[in-house]
Amino acid sequence: MPDFFENHRHLLERAVAALKTREFWTPFPEVPSGKIYGETARVDGEAAFEALIGQPFDLPGHPDESRVGAETSPWGRDVAITYPAASVDTLVSASQAAGADWAAATPEARVGVCLEALKRLNAQSFLIGHATMHTTGQAFAMAFQAGGPHAQDRGLEAVAAAWDEMTRTALNAVWEKPQGKMDPIVMEKRWEILPRGVSVMIGCNTFPTWNGYPGLFASLATGNTVIIKPHPRAILPLALTVRVLREVLAEAGLPRDAVLLAADRPGAEITKDLIARPEVAIIDYTGSSVFGDYIRANAGQALVFTEETGVNSITITGAPDFKGMCSNIAFSLSLYSGQMCTSPQNIYVPKDGIDTDQGHKSFDEVAQGIAGAIDKLLGDDERAAGVCGTIVNPATLERIAKARAAGRVIRDSAETGHGQSATPLLIAVQPGEGALHHDECFGPISFFVPCDDARSAIDQAADIAAAKGAITAALYATDEALVDHAARAFARAGVNLSVNLTGNIYVNQSAAFSDFHVTGANPSGNASLTDTAFVASRFRRVMIRRLKVA
């Protein structure tokens, strides 16, 4: 039997250390390079992807009562893979049956399986990149990074946090209580880690692995079995994950059904049936707050961790580097056509304009500066497609059409010519006008909101974050007093704030081991990736104690 834990002990210790220092660290290189992943990795990954197309996906030993699969690539190519499917009864029973042996495995054995699986997933990053590209509609470079190494980072982070917490207190102790002049009472105590049971991870369409791995690996490491319910349009990246995990489980002599795939059909999703099962003890969910509310109302005693709807903002009160700011924001708005949970939506600017290194800029000049930077960034169709990717959900295209009427169009959305696409739509609204920008308007849609002054701009951005949720906020300012004001306002609203970003770092980016993704302190979710609260209640400790025999 391979000793996965010992093989990866150093990796684990390094990850635990990184969680504490919050400094830059990753074991999974984000550059899709043959020098790093092996000379043939690129070609092999593409070939492995092509070999899956149009075929039944093989998951040895997995419940396989029927076949489902209706993925279509937003890039316009066929997928036509079918996946094994089974009833909720079958899945829950199989998960529970695997539960006893999985729970009885040592934390070392479970963590070892998780680490080995993450290493193997990393080696398959090119394949996963293609799978992610053709299910989420991301451009390949992003699909590789976000679907591969960045997701693996977040998975490893969850394993490290779980390990650190499981080993935080002694599992054996001798408790010796003095009794004055009499002999002390001496007890031996032993604790074991008790998982909660069956865990369900509900994947999203846009970031099936990045948003899915934290809950998956946190639950697995702490001894829960996991049923993965992928979005019916983004099954493949998670099916590949299930395949790797089940292979590693089998090699470790542990039950493969500790990880199951609950693939289903669009329009015939089994999510509600899964949630309704009393055996389900943990639910991890990424998606809209409407379904988030449904889950909370119907989850019974299950723990629920979510990432949900929000209204992210940029507040521009001044610009120490106007050109750098416009370029930076242009990229943030264009990247994956605003379909990231971290994409900015509302841009608050004082109505009388701002001071910059290029002198005073009016409200319109700020908006035009950003529009111009987007035009420049996306000037070439090939490059535009490489940044924007495609639009994964047709509802987003409808939303763009509707948003055009919400105010004055600063920059219209356009196609890139590659797949089902849409570049950023920029709209200037009047404060009293319409209300579209008062809620999440998912996709490449941004609203410029004129404000009375800089403080009012900050306060409006913070207020909507507190009320509607937000995962990111950005501020541009030349006045440190305004930065302090914003720091307090956004902290109270529970949003992480990025100040004066320029160059190759963007407000959309959330780095594992350093940035806690989602604070848990506003309506955009309670799953903070990865803080202790995300792992600590996934298991319990239970003790046996007895008098020590002298």
Add this chain to the structure above:
Amino acid sequence: MPDFFENHRHLLERAVAALKTREFWTPFPEVPSGKIYGETARVDGEAAFEALIGQPFDLPGHPDESRVGAETSPWGRDVAITYPAASVDTLVSASQAAGADWAAATPEARVGVCLEALKRLNAQSFLIGHATMHTTGQAFAMAFQAGGPHAQDRGLEAVAAAWDEMTRTALNAVWEKPQGKMDPIVMEKRWEILPRGVSVMIGCNTFPTWNGYPGLFASLATGNTVIIKPHPRAILPLALTVRVLREVLAEAGLPRDAVLLAADRPGAEITKDLIARPEVAIIDYTGSSVFGDYIRANAGQALVFTEETGVNSITITGAPDFKGMCSNIAFSLSLYSGQMCTSPQNIYVPKDGIDTDQGHKSFDEVAQGIAGAIDKLLGDDERAAGVCGTIVNPATLERIAKARAAGRVIRDSAETGHGQSATPLLIAVQPGEGALHHDECFGPISFFVPCDDARSAIDQAADIAAAKGAITAALYATDEALVDHAARAFARAGVNLSVNLTGNIYVNQSAAFSDFHVTGANPSGNASLTDTAFVASRFRRVMIRRLKVA
């Protein structure tokens, strides 16, 4: 301004270390001795208590719209103290108003206040002992220990766990991401601890401080303000706690209203109104599962931590020391007349009896052995009152009367002659007979349940724990295979198990810094004192990040 944190830093570090090793440790001696607490401590404590009797209780600066107070001592003496009371509106507003400054205080400042308050409470242990005695009906020795040092231990434990978690990850980091041949991206990141808001602690009648301090101090240390809603029959121990905390807050230049007392009248409790308030973000509750269900259904988005109903058990499959076992169980059943959340209720014994160091004992001989040990323990009325204390709730006396009819009386309950009292009632039931023992039957009532064999006895005890909840389980066994079987069965049921206890250590006892009280893995509650899950989600982290200026 006194530096409470620095003054108590060593205490804090020692407490954090104890949490990890789970070895015996306490800074608060449990012996009510003048040698430890000062030569005049006993007399001073009693005098301080007497001075409160019949008087308005003074809480300087506390909202004081009316006066309430209807405590009566189960020992038969007058209390007649009135407390300041205010509407839920007033209390929530005052708590919120204090919240900004309290949240803005550093973790060091908040933890310093908590530690100083605990030290002062410890110095008042004699006073608190009397206050506890005359509200809970415990005998003085127990009231001193459980209401004083043991409760302070649990409070300190919560502060230590909160501190350890707040400082677990860096609050400042420089994040330097390599960019190949280009200059790295270097960001400065800063995090702050963000509390959830207003926390409500709902105290119980029997252990107002012991069960109340963990939630109170965990919420305070993490920056939440706390409204303490005491049981209307046990206000004084918590009013004394509020007084000390508010004194320390004032000395630290922090808002006294960070801790408020929500005293109310029996029959006109304001608990439901408090729970209904959307501002309430955390609820800590000790009491029946019926009201626990109410809280869960009506708490909105508030975090809820509970200790609830359960059926604790002793399973007797053999006895390596029959006499020692009977004495030990006799004390466990008699202590505070079974009114502890850790008191055993059901005693499962093979119907054909057990093997012991005194040879085979029949089912009845086991029951009679325990009954005899109780008679011996309680033979003297003074001593009986010292062990049993009094019955705090008249409903318990009615329950005893009803339980007499549930089976064959092995030992009848009797009075001690001191206060409103009742010694243990022992009933032998038939497995199919009645159902009283299938639920919690709070008070000095125990049921002997005959089982087919030893394994069946263990399984029945574990099954009822899993189904109805349990905080403690005890096993007596001479066969190590049975101990192993029980270890697995009770672990799966989420109950801590004590094996073959004899001498001066009892299944009822749960030692801070070593025993996690309540596992969270069965219906008896989710508040495990004090694991990380109990503190980690009481606060969040929020970040500000910016490019580092070279």
